[in-house]
Amino acid sequence: MPIPMRRIFNTIAVLLTAQALVACQWIFPGNFIGSQGGAQDTPRANGDLPKLYENGYSEPNPSESGQEAPLPLENDSIRVNFSGVDILKGSAVRERFQAMDYDELLWAVADCECAPRWSHRVLTRTLETYGSLPQVLVPQVREAILKDKRIQAVLQLPGGADSVISKIFASDSQLESTVRSNLLAQIQNAWQNPLKIGSSGKLYFDGFAPLPWQIPARSTGNVVRPDGFDVGSLAARWLLVASPPAPWMTGPGRSRQNLPLEQDIQLVSWARMMAEINYVLGVKRGFDGRIYGGLMLNPRDPSGNLLGFEMLPATGAPLLGLSGRLKIAYQPMSSLKLIVNGKEQWQRQAGSIDLSEQVLVWRAGAAIFKNLRLESRKYPAALFGSGDANIFPADSQRLGLAFLQGIQVLLGEEMVALDTMSIGDSYSIPEQRVQRSETNLMSMVRVANVLTAWSQEIQSIDSSGLSESDKTVVRDALPKLQDALRLSVLRSLRRSTDWQAFESGSAALPVAKQAELIATLARVEQQMMRSGFVRRRIAVLGQKLIDNLSEKLDSNSQLDLSPEEAIWCREALFRLKSYSANEAEIAALIQTIDAGINAWDAAVSI
Amino acid sequence: MGRRSIHLNPFAAWLAAIFAGTLSGTASAQGLLPEGIVAWQAGYRSYKSQENAFDANFQLRPIGADYTMRFDNGMLLSGKGGKDLQRLATVLQTVGDPSETALDLGVLQQHVSADISASIFGFAYGASKDMTVFVGAPWTTALVKNRIEFTGTNNAQAILDRLGNIAFDELRQGLEQASLLDVATIRNSIESEGYGPIDRWQYSGLGDLQIGVKTAFNIEVFDGMPIAFEYSPSLSLPTGHADDPDLINDIGLGKGYVSIGQSLSQRMQLTPYFSAGFDQMYAYNVDARVKRRVPEGTESIVALDRKTNVLHNPGDDYEIGAVMEFGAGMFKGNLRFADHRHFSDRYTGSIAGNYSKISANSDTELITQEIGFSMNTVEAFQRKEFVIPYIAKITASFPVAGLNSPNFEYYEFSLTSFLDAR
Incomplete structure (x- = not known):
């Protein structure tokens, strides 16, 4: 033709x-x-x-699952020692935080x-x-x-x-x-x-x-x-x-x-x-x-x-x-x-x-x-x-x-x-x-x-x-x-069961979740729905959180918190300031945690 | 607020007893009217104003006490305060905290008094020498007064204040309405469900009609000391006012069902001036279809749309008594102890609901003592020593103990006379 x-x-x-x-x-x-x-x-x-x-790539290899993938942001999973960022490396991080939910x-x-x-x-x-x-x-x-x-x-x-x-x-x-x-x-x-x-x-x-x-993983050299x-x-x-x-x-x-x-x-x-x-x-x-x-x-x-x-x-x-x-x-x-x-x-x-x-x-x-x-x-x-x-x-x-x-x-x-x-x-x-x-x-x-x-x-x-x-x-x-x-x-x-677990300091509700709960509900109370009922309960919960954090302070006034825990604790403490008479203690905790968060973030490589 | 149905129900036994008492004092040795003789009877019974009643523990308590309602969290959750308050209490339980949001709206107290009286009119006829037939009808009047007051502290507004803006619309509206709870609100709430006025109920009308026959015979158990037996089957027709599902404070002056009864009595003349004996009565009560409001749960105020035809399966009745009579000539006195029992009713129907609540406390018992005095001119009339044959009798009855029963203390006067229809 x-x-x-x-x-x-x-x-x-x-x-x-x-x-x-x-x-x-x-x-x-x-x-x-x-x-x-x-x-x-x-x-x-x-x-x-x-x-x-x-397009030109190989079929996915089932053995290359996400779990075997390297953690690309190792710093993300480092627990923060708030007197100085204690950065763990490589396999130590992987082993300790493999199950971490990003x-x-x-x-x-x-x-x-x-x-x-x-x-x-x-x-x-x-x-x-x-x-x-x-x-x-x-x-x-x-x-x-x-x-x-x-x-x-x-x-x-x-x-x-x-x-x-x-x-x-x-x-x-x-x-x-x-x-x-x-x-x-x-x-x-x-x-x-x-x-x-x-x-x-x-x-x-x-x-x-x-x-x-x-x-x-790219261990095979193929991009999947x-x-x-x-x-x-x-x-x-x-x-x-x-x-x-x-x-x-x-x-x-x-x-x-x-x-x-x-x-x-x-x-x-x-x-x-x-x-x-x-x-x-x-x-x-x-x-x-x-x-x-x-x-x-x-x-x-x-x-x-x-x-x-x-x-x-x-x-x-x-x-x-x-x-x-x-x-x-x-x-x-x-x-x-x-x-x-x-x-x-x-x-x-x-x-x-x-x-x-x-x-x-x-x-x-x-x-x-x-x-x-x-x-x-x-x-x-x-x-x-x-x-x-x-x-x-x-x-x-x-x-x-x-x-x-x-x-x-x-x-x-x-x-x-x-x-x-x-x-x-x-x-x-x-x-x-x-x-x-x-x-x-x-x-x-x-x-x-x-x-x-x-x-x-x-x-x-x-x-x-x-x-x-x-x-x-x-x-x-x-x-x-x-x-x-x-x-x-x-x-x-x-929620009575969780509430009781929370009040009793049980591990059923981890610190990060305790703090997120307080931070969120207090934000609602302060920004949207003023309520003495909610305020009183948050104050009780907040005191438990403060007590928990105080117990975590070691002899060098260092806290061992994960980034997620630190972020929510900071927000919760910030909200709790208006509910608590113990502002000085809260301010000190916020300062410590703030420093830790900043150090953790500063340690992230770009 | 619970339904109130005072189990008055005295007339069936009353008629039989009056005639039994009357006839036992007539010329007939067996307590029967001679053939062709007509007896007529008129009587009046006045009950002591009813302010107390026996509870399920045989304790005498003010009638209103049964209907004292503490509008607290438990009561509201149970639904006895109505669906709206039950919903409110449930919501608070779901989202609140018992230490701060448990409702306590106050106490509703009722002071109830019931004045009841009855007039009796009856006729008996000696159909044969062995059988007397009788018919009787009471005319009943009742006046129930109910004074309601609401006391205590209503904490609904305080809860709302505590919750502040966190109370969502339904909760806010519920608490606002609950904070306004008072007598008028409760009255309106009840009446809005189609109930009649709750402060007062008055009734005047025919009671249950009763017809029956009686026969008697003597058996000589001991030498020279015969025992006189009387046997009387009867039928009670539900012509009186029965429980009205649209009324809170009415009294069941009639049974509301057909009752087939039979009574048997024994008397022994122990001395010329003293006799003693026993009597027994058993009544089989026939099932009836009646209108009732069927509660969904334990609510006391049942919605109008829950009114439906139900099958009432009434428990049977029995009565046993012991009597002593003494006196001479025209004058006699008597003393009687009796136990009146009504077994539990049962209701069934086509709609789902809590039928057992309708029949709650329908198992009743009342133990009474009666004292009577009579003047009987029949024998004097027969000896032509008195111009009119009549029997006049006054009776006083006092409750001794009771179960779910009114405190029926009454005074009664009856006059019986005779006509020769031969």
Whole structure:
């Protein structure tokens, strides 16, 4: 078959310009909620998953489990000796803290914002980590690549994405490199300030990256992508990204001295997180009219299918939640072919929706909303808007509200039930009924934490930049949230077994949890719901905690606390100052613990 | 507040006893009316104002004491204070702390008095020389007064103040309403459930109608000392006021079911001036369908929508007595000891509920002593020494002990006379 002359010219053009591939309007604004029509490229929840292949990578080796992985942040797990940071190294750390739950530490750090180096390191390592959703399947990346005329020309060559030319000039590594540099350029333009992060080869824009310590081992020399992600871990990372004030709240050039790339990392982390949220919610419609993503679960849908907001039935309010462990599969092919033909398939492992996981999602949602409120966007204005130069939609704060909807649904059903005065540990989607019981004490406390955060956001909703109709909907939700908040506080205090264990100083409730309980409930009491009843109980609990800490002081006035314990104890003691007559003792303890936390954070290598 | 149903129920036995007493003093040796003779009887019984009653431990207590209600945490949790307060107490138990949030809303005290009287009208006819038939109907009147007062300290507002803003809406509203609890609130609460007025109940009307026959015979057990036996089957019809499920303070002046009774008495004339004997009565009570409010738990105020037809399976009755009579000529006195017993009732129905609460304390017993004095002119009339044959009798009855029973102390006067219908 003769080759048309037009194709030849196109091929030459590609040869000349492929290296300068312009990618990616990446996190571009769009009408991300409510647009109509178009084909849907949504994940398929059911059906057999094809064998997992990666672009040129080997199959995952089951023996390379996360447990055998090296601890990438050894300093994280060091117990703090507060007269001087006693850093244990290597195998000693691994042996002692192998079972350490990093999500717990991350939750604590996100709450206190007191460990900037540690946070910076986690965010950096996350950006250096491959995600579950391949870069070229990130909707914004996919769209930008497909829109490029030169790629379109390559695709018109004989063989299209499989052609020799595409393998030479649009190889996986070239695409990856180009995407990276162009995305960074895009962010830099919107930020209106130079990014010092450069086009680091270590940064990946893949969605849903696991936490660094969950990376499989590389002992075989092969890089293994994870085949999915846990919503809880994802939400914990979102929380870490969104907890400190976003760069646009403080303005360019505000990176701390000891963290020179702090704002760059935060900006890129935000961009990556927003892409993930767009995908999860299934609200991003591509230039081709297709909707990418949609990993939400309708708690009332017995099929358990995953879907996005635009796939909801026309009637009824959205009932979506994000939950569980989600696994991805796609056919083995080159990046370019994957962009063109790949249809990722997601499947949620069957099971109930756990409260402990949802707490992370809801708390992250509140933090995201807080940072995206209109009044938070102080510098520079180009970050938000509907133009090509903007990287976030003008109404991007609505993304946070999507998680508020999930709270409302689950509060109104089984999880927080005012009629039975109970807080359940899980929500079962229809036909997957599981035995439900009252959740544990700490999940109750964290429900209080979440609802406090959301209540505070809603109370100042006027300055959020939401539309009047959105504000009305959100305001209407407030009484129910606050009643649930009150129930969670009261029920937390009432849990007799845990209470007794706590009061008796039993090890049933570790120090970190004791302190978190006090810190959270006292914050509710001081910031939201004044109550002598709660105050008196917290004072009693607080004295127990102070006694416990005093007993832990050794002869050199040193405390042996883990970072998580130290963070929560500091917050609890800070709150207890207004409840206790013994302010001097509390202040001394805070000073000691503060010094320890600072020393621990300072010891984190970046 | 509990339902009050004073087990008055005296009339079936009363009729039989009056006629038994009357006829035993007539010209008939066997205590029967001669064939063709009609006896009519009118009587009046006045009960002492009822302010005390025997409880389940045979102790005499004010009637109101049974209905004294301490609105404390335990009582509210049990549901006796109504569903709303039960919910409030349950919520506080679930989320509060007993040391600070245990409800104590005060004490509801009731001072109850019941004035009861009855007039009796009866006729007997000597159908044959061996059988007398009789019919009787009481006319009953009752007035129940209930003075309610609410005392003690209501700590609902204090709990609310302690909780402060942490009290969620339902809890806040519940505590605010509970803090306003007073007599008027309770009265309104009760009446809003479709109950009639609780301060006062007055009734006047027909009691249970009774019809029966009597036969008598002598058996000479000892030489020259025959024992006179009387046997009387009777039927009691539920024409009197029975327990009304929509009234708190009414009194069951009638049984509310058909009762088939039979009595047997024995008398021995030990000397010309003294006789002694025993009597026994047993009544089989027939099941009846009645309306009742079926509580879901232990609540005292039962919702109107819980009213339904239930099957009342009443316990049976028995009475045993010992009597001594003494006197001469027209005048006689008597002394009688008796034990009146009613066995437990049982209720069943189609809706789920706590049926045992309806029949609580329905097992009753009352031991009484009676003293009577009569003037009997029948023999004088037969000897033409008196112009009118009549029997006039006054009786006083005093309770000795009781179980779940009113303290029925009464005074009675009856007059019986005769007509010759031959």
